[in-house]
Amino acid sequence: xxxxxxxxxxxxxxxxxxxxxxxxxxxxxxxxxxxxxxxxxxxxxxxxxxxxxxxxxxxxxxxxxxxxxxxxxxxxxxxxxxxxxxxxxxxxxxxxxxxxxxxxxxxxxxxxxxxxxxxxxxxxxxxxxxxxxxxxxxxxxxxxxxxxxxxxxxxxxxxxxxxxxxxxxxxxxxxxxxxxxxxxxxxxxxxxxxxxxxxxxxxxxxxxxxxxxxxxxxxxxxxxxxxxxxxxxxxxxxxxxxxxxxxxxxxxxxxxxxxxxxxxxxxxxxxxxxxxxxxxxxxxxxxxxxxxxxxxxxxxxxxxxxxxxxxxxxxxxxxxxxxxxxxxxxxxxxxxxxxxxxxxxxxxxxxxxxxxxxxxxxxxxxxxxxxxxxxxxxxxxxxxxxxxxxxxxxxxxxxxxxxxxxxxxxxxxxxxxxxxxxxxxxxxxxxxxxxxxxxxxxxxxxxxxxxxxxxxxxxxxxxxxxxxxxx
Amino acid sequence: xxxxxxxxxxxxxxxxxxxxxxxxxxxxxxxxxxxxxxxxxxxxxxxxxxxxxxxxxxxxxxxxxxxxxxxxxxxxxxxxxxxxxxxxxxxxxxxxxxxxxxxxxxxxxxxxxxxxxxxxxxxxxxxxxxxxxxxxxxxxxxxxxxxxxxxxxxxxxxxxxxxxxxxxxxxxxxxxxxxxxxxxxxxxxxxxxxxxxxxxxxxxxxxxxxxxxxxx
Numbered sequence: 001x002x003x004x005x006x007x008x009x010x011x012x013x014x015x016x017x018x019x020x021x022x023x024x025x026x027x028x029x030x031x032x033x034x035x036x037x038x039x040x041x042x043x044x045x046x047x048x049x050x051x052x053x054x055x056x057x058x059x060x061x062x063x064x065x066x067x068x069x070x071x072x073x074x075x076x077x078x079x080x081x082x083x084x085x086x087x088x089x090x091x092x093x094x095x096x097x098x099x100x101x102x103x104x105x106x107x108x109x110x111x112x113x114x115x116x117x118x119x120x121x122x123x124x125x126x127x128x129x130x131x132x133x134x135x136x137x138x139x140x141x142x143x144x145x146x147x148x149x150x151x152x153x154x155x156x157x158x159x160x161x162x163x164x165x166x167x168x169x170x171x172x173x174x175x176x177x178x179x180x181x182x183x184x185x186x187x188x189x190x191x192x193x194x195x196x197x198x199x200x201x202x203x204x205x206x207x208x209x210x211x212x213x214x215x216x217x218x219x220x221x222x223x224x225x226x227x228x229x230x231x232x233x234x235x236x237x238x239x240x241x242x243x244x245x246x247x248x249x250x251x252x253x254x255x256x257x258x259x260x261x262x263x264x265x266x267x268x269x270x271x272x273x274x275x276x277x278x279x280x281x282x283x284x285x286x287x288x289x290x291x292x293x294x295x296x297x298x299x300x301x302x303x304x305x306x307x308x309x310x311x312x313x314x315x316x317x318x319x320x321x322x323x324x325x326x327x328x329x330x331x332x333x334x335x336x337x338x339x340x341x342x343x344x345x346x347x348x349x350x351x352x353x354x355x356x357x358x359x360x361x362x363x364x365x366x367x368x369x370x371x372x373x374x375x376x377x378x379x380x381x382x383x384x385x386x387x388x389x390x391x392x393x394x395x396x397x398x399x400x401x402x403x404x405x406x407x408x409x410x411x412x413x414x415x416x417x418x419x420x421x422x423x424x425x426x427x428x429x430x431x432x433x434x435x436x437x438x439x440x441x442x443x444x445x446x447x448x449x450x451x452x453x454x455x456x457x458x459x460x461x462x463x464x465x466x467x468x469x470x471x
Numbered sequence: 472x473x474x475x476x477x478x479x480x481x482x483x484x485x486x487x488x489x490x491x492x493x494x495x496x497x498x499x500x501x502x503x504x505x506x507x508x509x510x511x512x513x514x515x516x517x518x519x520x521x522x523x524x525x526x527x528x529x530x531x532x533x534x535x536x537x538x539x540x541x542x543x544x545x546x547x548x549x550x551x552x553x554x555x556x557x558x559x560x561x562x563x564x565x566x567x568x569x570x571x572x573x574x575x576x577x578x579x580x581x582x583x584x585x586x587x588x589x590x591x592x593x594x595x596x597x598x599x600x601x602x603x604x605x606x607x608x609x610x611x612x613x614x615x616x617x618x619x620x621x622x623x624x625x626x627x628x629x630x631x632x633x634x635x636x637x638x639x640x641x642x643x644x645x646x647x648x649x650x651x652x653x654x655x656x657x658x659x660x661x662x663x664x665x666x667x668x669x670x671x672x673x674x675x676x677x678x679x680x681x682x683x684x685x686x687x
Contacts, residue, residue, distance in 0.1 A: 115642050119649035126656050133667065141668050145617060148664060152624055152657055153611065159650065160604065160631050166642065170588040175642070188588060 001048040002056045005039055006106050008032060013099030017092065025095045026081055033070070033077040036102065040070040044455060054176055055113050060462040062109040064314060065241050068321040069105050069234045073098075075437040076226045079329050082433030083226065086336060094134055100127040101230065108238040114162050114175040117242055118155070121206065124235055125151045131230075132223040140222040147219040154205025154212060158242070161198030165249075168192040177245060181469070184252035192253060199246050200262055206239040209266050209300060210273035213293045217277075220289035221341075225332015228285070232292045232328060233321035240299055240317065244467055247303060251469045256306070263304030268394065270297025271401040278408030284334070285341045287412050288327045291367050294405055295320045298382055301398075305385040311464050312381030318448070318456075319374035323366040325441035330359040333434050334416070343412045347419040355430050357417050362442050364413040368406040374449035473593055475516040479509050480599035483633060484575060487606040487626050491571050492564050499622055500545050503629075507537035510629055513636050517592050525644055532648060533632075536655045541625065548662040549618050561613045571606055578602035587637070596637045603630030617665045621658060628654050 012032050016025045043063055050057040058066065076098075084091065104127060107120040125148070133144040166175055168191035172183035180187070205212040220228045243263075250259040274290035274297075281287045299320070302313025331341055333356055338346045350357030362373075369375040379402070386395045448456070486506040490499050511533035514526040562570065578601035587597060604627050611623030635642070642650075 113643075113646065115646035115650070119646060119653055122650075122653040122657070126653065126660055129660055129664070133664070136667060136671070138668075138671050141664065141671055144664055145668065148657075148661055149611070149620060149624070152661075153608070153627070156624070156627055156631060160634070163631065163635055167588060190585070191588075194585070 001039065002051050002058060002106075002110050005036065006103055006110075008035065008103075009099045009106070010103040013096045013103065016095045016099060019092075022084065022091055025091060026077075026084055029095060029098060030077045030081065032099065032102070033073040036106075037070040037074045040066050044459075050112075054178065055116055056107075056110045057112045058110050060459050060466055061241065061244055061314075063459065064317060064463055065234075065237060066106065066109040068237065068318060069102070069109065072230055072233045072321060072325060073102050075325050075329070075441060076229055079226055079332075079434050079437035082431035082435075082437075083224075083332070083336065085431065089134070093130055097127045097130050098230075101131070101235075105234055105238055108241060112177045114165060114177070114180075114245070117245065118159055118162050121158070121203070121238055121242060122155050124238060125155060125206065128227070128231055128235055131227040132219050134224055134227065135222070143215075143218040143222040147215040150212060150215040151206050154202045156202070157198050157205070158202025161195045161202055164191050164195035164198060168195055177248065180249055181252050184249065187249075187253050189253070189255070192249075192255060193258060196246060196250065196255065196259055197262070199243065200259075200266065203239040203242045204266060204300075207236045207243075207296045207300075208293055209296055210270040210293060213270065213273065216293055217286040217289040220292065220328075221283055221286040225285075225328045225330075225335060228289075228328040228332070229325050232289075233324040236292070236296060237299075237317055237321065240296070240303075243300070243303065247467050248469065251467065260304040260306065263300050264394070267297045267299075267301030267304055268397060270294065270300065271398055275401040275404040275408075278405055279411075281408065281412065282343045283341055284343065284346075284412050284416060285328070285331050287409050288331060288363075288367060291327070291405060291409060292324065294401070295323075298379060298398075301394075302382045302385065305382070305389060305391075306468070307385065307464075308388060309382050309385030310467060311460055312378050312385060314460050314463050315381060316375070316378035319378045319445065322441050322445040322448075323363075323373065323375050326359065326438055326445065327363040327367045329434070329438045329441075330356060330363045333431075333438070334360070343415040346416050348417075348421040350417045352421060353430055355435055359435075359438050359442070360413050360417055364409055366442075366445055368409055369402065370406075372446050372449045374445045377449050475519075476513065476593040477595050479513050479516060480593065480595040480633065482506075482509050483629065484599050484602050484606070487603050487610075487630075488568065488571050488575075490622065490626060491567050491606055491610055494560075494564060496549055496616070496618055496622075497546075499619065500542050503622055503625060504538050504542045506626070506629055507533065507541075510632060510636075511538060513633070517636065528644060529647060532651055536651055537625075537629075540655065541658050544659060544662045545618060545621065548665045560615060567609070567613065570609065574605045574609060575602040578605055591637060596633065600630045600634035603627075603633060606630075617661075617668060621661045621665070624661075625654075625658065 009032055012028055016028065043058060048058055101124060104120050104123040108117065108124065111117045111120055129144055129148045132147060133140045168188045169175065169180055171186040172179055208216040220232065247259060250256050270293050274293045278287060278290045281290065299313045299316055302309040302316060334346060334349060335341045337353060340346055349360060366373040366375055369379040383395060383398060386398065483506055486502050490502050493499050511530045514530045515522060518526055579598040582598040582601055585597060607623050607627030607630055610626060611620050614620055614623065
C-alpha cells in the first residue's frame, strides 16, 4: 500500500512530462491528490503493514505528517484549477515537480532508515527549487539560487550528521530506527552528541530556523502562493519529522537534556529574529514568511520542552499547516488580482473583493494565533509547558515576540484591506475553486480550535508516547 | 595499502587547496574532476585484499557521476566566455591560502579528540575529510560567482564522501546510490538555474543598453 502511495504520484509526474494539454495535467493532479487523500484516510482506520524489510513503516508520527501533506496537496490542487484559468504560462515542468514533490514527501513520512530519510528530504529540496522560479525573472531566480544553496549546504551537514550517527551506532551496525532504539545503550555518547549538533544545524536550516532562515523571505516572497503553501506547510515540517526521529533516539540514550537545551535556544532565536524584522516589512508574502519562521521556532520550543509542549508542538504542526493554507493561498489570490503583494500597491481589497478581504482577516487571526483558530489552542499549550517547567523568562520573551508579530502582520493586512484602491483596478470575478479551497481550511481550523475529535486526540497521544519512548 | 590510502587523503586536501587558490573556473572544474577520481579509486585501496562487488559498484558510480557527468554539466553551464574568471572574491587569493592552512590545522586539532570506533584503515581519513568539508565551505562563502559556489558545494560533498568510504556496510548500497544520485540531480538543477540566471541577466543587459542609446 505504501509503495502504491509513493509510486502513483511519481509515475504521473513522469507522465505529465509528455506533451499533454494544460487542463488534463490539472485534472490528473486533482485526481491523484484525491486518491492520495482517500488512501491516507483509510490509514486512520487501519495502519498499513511495513514494507521492504522495515525500511518503510507508517507510525503515528508519520501519519500526522502524511495527513497534513495529503490535505495540503488536495487544497492546492483545487485552488490551482481556478488559478490557471487566468495564468497564461505553461505548466509542464511545474506540474511534474509537484507530482515528484508529493512522492518524495510521502517517502519522508514513512522512511524508518536515517539514510533513506536524508535521501528523501534532499529530494524534496531539489524538486521544490524549480517551483520557486515559476515566474521566471531576476528576483525569483536569485531567490531560487539562495534557497538551493542554503538548503543544500544545510542538508549536506545533515548528511554528515547521519554518518556520525552511523559511527555512534558502530556496534549495532544499522541505521534502522527500531534497531537503533533497541541498541540505544551501546551508542557512543560523544559521536551521538556531534551528530545531534549536525542534525539540528542541517535539518534546522531546511526548516528555516533562525539564523539560517535567510532563504525564507526571499523564496516565499517570489514563489506563487500555492507553492509556498506546500513549502511552509509540508516541506519544512518534513525536516521537523527528522528532528522528532532524532528526539526518539535521544530519549533512549539519556541525551534529552543536551538535545532540548539546543532546541530551546534555537527556538527562542527563531522567535526573536522575525519579531525584529517584521515591523519594517511592506510585502505581505514576506511578512507571512517571517511568521513562518516564528511558527517553526514554536514547534522546536515545544519539542525541547517535552510532555505538554510536545503534545502542543504536534498539534501545532497540523494547525500551522492549515493556517499556512489560509495565509498563502489568500496572498496568492491577491497577487493574481493585483499583480503585486506589496502594501504600497495593493489597497482596498475589501471594497473590490469582499470575500478575499474576509479571508485576509482570517489569515491574520490564524497566522498570529488568535481565538477561535486552532493555532491559538496549540500556542497556548506550548506556553503552558513553559509555565509548568517554570521558565518564566521564556514565557515573557515568547509573549512579547508573539505580540510584536501580531502588530507587524496586523498593520500590513489592515493596510491592504482598507484604504482607497490606487487606480481603478477592473474587478475580476471571484473564483469559486480558489475560494472553496481557502474556505475549507478556515472552517477546519476553527473546528479543531473549538473541539478536538477523539481520533485526533488519540493519534496525538500515541505520537507523544512514541517520541518519549513509553511504548 | 595503508600508505596508498594516506597518500590519497593528502592529495584530496591539496587539490581542495589548489581550487581555493585558483581564479580560472575551467581549471577549477578540472581539478575537481581529478579530486573525484582519487576519491573514486579509494575503495580499491582500502579493501585491496578483498575487493567486493559493492566496492566496484560504488567506485564505478562515483567515477561516472563525479568525474564525467558533473564536470561536463558545469562546462555546459559556463559555455559563455563572460563567466570564466572569478571576479573579486570576498577574501583575496593570497589570504585564502593562509586561512585554508589555518582551517586544515584546526581540522587536525579537532580530530585529535575524536576517536573512530573499531580499527580504522588510516588515521588521516577523519582530519582530511573534515578539512575538505571546511575548505569547500570556505570556497562557497568567499566566492561570488554562482558556478564557483557550486564547486564549493561539490568539494564539501567530496569531503563527506571521503568520510563515508570508511564506513562500509552500515549504509545499504541502494541508499548510498540514492545519496550519489541526489547530489548529481542537485548539481544538474543548480546548473540549470545558473544558466537561467545568465540568460536573464544578459536579456536585461540588452534591454538597458538601447534605452541609454535612445536618450543620447
